[in-house]
Amino acid sequence: MNQPQPTLFRALSTAGFNPDDDAETRLKKSLLIFATGLVSLGSMLWLFLYWQMGPQFSSTAPFVFQLLLVSNLVFFLKSGNFSFFRYSQLALFLFMPFVVQWSIGNFITASGISLWGLLAPIGAVLFFGVRESAAWFFAYLFLTALSGFFDYFLADSFAATASRVPIRVSVFFFALNFAAVSTIVYLLLRYSTQEKAKAQASLEETHRLLQDEQERSERLLLNILPGPIAERLKYEKQTIADGFADVTVMFVDIVNFTKLAEGMSPQQVFAMLNRIFSSFDELAEQFGMEKIKTIGDAYMVAGGLNNEQGGYTQAIAELALAMRDLLRTDFEVNSLHLEVRIGIGTGPVVAGVVGKKKFIYDLWGDTVNLASRITSEGVPGMVHVDETTYRRLAECFEFKAPQIIHLKGKGNTPVYCLLGPRADPSPVAAVSSAASA
Numbered sequence: 001m002n003q004p005q006p007t008l009f010r011a012l013s014t015a016g017f018n019p020d021d022d023a024e025t026r027l028k029k030s031l032l033i034f035a036t037g038l039v040s041l042g043s044m045l046w047l048f049l050y051w052q053m054g055p056q057f058s059s060t061a062p063f064v065f066q067l068l069l070v071s072n073l074v075f076f077l078k079s080g081n082f083s084f085f086r087y088s089q090l091a092l093f094l095f096m097p098f099v100v101q102w103s104i105g106n107f108i109t110a111s112g113i114s115l116w117g118l119l120a121p122i123g124a125v126l127f128f129g130v131r132e133s134a135a136w137f138f139a140y141l142f143l144t145a146l147s148g149f150f151d152y153f154l155a156d157s158f159a160a161t162a163s164r165v166p167i168r169v170s171v172f173f174f175a176l177n178f179a180a181v182s183t184i185v186y187l188l189l190r191y192s193t194q195e196k197a198k199a200q201a202s203l204e205e206t207h208r209l210l211q212d213e214q215e216r217s218e219r220l221l222l223n224i225l226p227g228p229i230a231e232r233l234k235y236e237k238q239t240i241a242d243g244f245a246d247v248t249v250m251f252v253d254i255v256n257f258t259k260l261a262e263g264m265s266p267q268q269v270f271a272m273l274n275r276i277f278s279s280f281d282e283l284a285e286q287f288g289m290e291k292i293k294t295i296g297d298a299y300m301v302a303g304g305l306n307n308e309q310g311g312y313t314q315a316i317a318e319l320a321l322a323m324r325d326l327l328r329t330d331f332e333v334n335s336l337h338l339e340v341r342i343g344i345g346t347g348p349v350v351a352g353v354v355g356k357k358k359f360i361y362d363l364w365g366d367t368v369n370l371a372s373r374i375t376s377e378g379v380p381g382m383v384h385v386d387e388t389t390y391r392r393l394a395e396c397f398e399f400k401a402p403q404i405i406h407l408k409g410k411g412n413t414p415v416y417c418l419l420g421p422r423a424d425p426s427p428v429a430a431v432s433s434a435a436s437a
Contacts, residue, residue, distance in 0.1 A: 018080060023199045025082070028127045031192055032086055033073065035123055038184045039093060039116070040069050046113075049176065061103050065096045086127045090136060094120035098143050106151040111173030114147055115181050122185055126192055225353070225361045228306060233353060241352030247304040248313040248346045248389065249368050250320055251375040252280065255339045257297035272336065273297065279333045280323055287319040288312075292363060298375075302363060305351060313346055313392045317418060320344060320383045328381075343375030344385040344418075346392065373407045374415055383418040390416040398422050 017026055043062050069092060076085035097116035104110040121140050124133035221230045232240055254260075254276070261269050277294055284291045284301050289312070292300040301319065303312030320342045327334040347367035353359050370386055378384040390399060400417040407413045 023203075027192065027195050027199070028086070029082055030195070031126050031188060032089060032123070034191055035093075035119065035184070035188055036069055036073055036089060038187060039119065040066055042116075042180050042184065046173075046176070046180070049173075061096070061100045065092065065100070068092055068096075090120045090123050090127070093117065093123060094136065094139060094143070098147060101147065107147065108151075108170060111170050112177050113173075114144060115177050117143060118181060119184060122188070126188060229353065229361055239352065241350060243348065243350050244304060245348050246346065247302055247349045247351075247363070247367065248316045248344060249300070249302045249349065249363060249371040250316050250342065250344045251372050252299040252301075252320075252323055253341045253343075253375050254297040255341060255380040257338075260336070260338075261297075275333050275335075276327070276338070279326060279330070283319055283322050283326065287315045287322070289315060289319055293360060300363075302349075313389060314396060316344060317383070317385070317389075317393055317397060318421075320418065321420060324381065324383060339380040341375050341378040341380055342383040343371050343373070343378055344383065344389050345371030345374060346386065346388040370407070370410065370413075373410065374405075374413075377405050377407065377415075379417070384415050385418055387414050387416070393418070396422055 017029060021029070043065055046062070069089070072085060072088050072092070076082065094117050097114045101107070101110040101112075101114045104113070107114070117140050121133050121137035124136040218230070221233070225233065229240060264272070273294075277299055280299050280301075281291060289301050289303045290305050292302055294300070301316070303316045324340065324342060327338060327340060331337065345367045347365070347370070349363045349365040349367050351361065351363050353361055374384050374386060385393070385399075387402075390402075393399075398419040398421070400419060402414040402416050404412050405415050
């Protein structure tokens with residue numbers, strides 16, 4: 001399908017553009033080309049009307065003016081030298097009206113045609129700037145004063161030698177010159193304002209799209225990193241690694257996942273994990289805990305990283321029970337009736353961002369290893385915790401008697417099975433908890 005062809009005006013107004021031009025430079029170029037077309041058209045119309053109304057002035061000066069304007073424009077389109085083009089074109093706008101007026105006679109016989117020279121300082125405001133336009137305006141005033149000076153002192157000689165122009169013709173062209181110059185000034189200012197409004201609208205739209213993209217990037221970053229870490233990553237260049245004296249870490253591991261996945265397609269495995277882990281994400285957010293990562297069929301979450309005011313160990317325990325109960329009761333999420341092992345450990349960790357590309361926020365330390373190994377050795381469908389976590393939760397939760405489990409790298413380790421919240425905390429448990437604290 002053929003694309004619509006641009007109009008002649010649009011083609012001319014965009015001629016001479018370079019890919020490196022900014023919006024301001026493009027506007028100045030199109031304005032000057034537009035002004036050149038208006039002045040050329042106006043001068044041709046001016047000469048035609050003069051001839052139609054009787055006075056037969058020489059067409060040499062207007063013709064030379066037209067030739068210079070067009071030649072200068074063609075030179076610009078060929079060379080791309082905009083600096084020379086605007087200086088030379090404004091010089092023609094300034095001097096040629098006075099030359100034509102002097103060739104006709106004076107202000108009266110030429111009907112004030114020198115008023116067209118006002119386009120030079122007005123154009124300088126648009127094509128150069130306010131400061132640079134002052135020199136052009138003073139040049140226009142100087143030429144006007146010079147013409148007035150000679151017309152005043154040589155009025156008698158002009159009256160004897162100048163061509164006779166009927167009063168009606170002179171008045172008509174006075175009105176025509178004022179109207180033409182005013183129209184050109186209005187059209188230039190109108191065109192400039194319209195183009196600036198379009199550029200501003202385009203800039204605002206670009207800014208809006210940039211904000212949307214920035215918000216999208218920040219949301220994506222917050223899905224990968226905790227909020228405080230994401231903020232630091234945006235403004236800091238050094239490696240992010242922090243030590244925490246007390247963090248509660250939990251792992252959730254799907255039982256017999258490897259054997260189960262062997263009989264499923266990759267799409268089915270993904271859909272199953274996505275349903276379960278998305279539900280875990282919602283629960284972690286509900287309890288105010290920080291998801292760290294997923295590793296295959298394992299889900300890792302932690303509390304105490306974001307300066308919570310205590311209570312994160314209890315929140316982790318409640319989250320663990322909520323995850324276990326979700327899989328036991330919601331078979332839309334857990335359509336295959338999967339079970340999980342859950343292990344919780346509390347203690348010091350080091351947390352930081354690994355790598356410079358495709359980075360992740362991760363935890364390291366003995367506490368992480370302990371929670372992971374408790375999970376691996378745990379009973380399916382149960383929540384197991386280390387001794388530090390047990391002491392902290394004994395007042396509010398019920399536990400089974402401790403079991404001694406041999407953990408790789410840790411030896412014989414007491415592990416407690418979390419049953420659920422206490423209906424009525426016992427005084428003995430409270431005293432024991434306070435003493436251990």
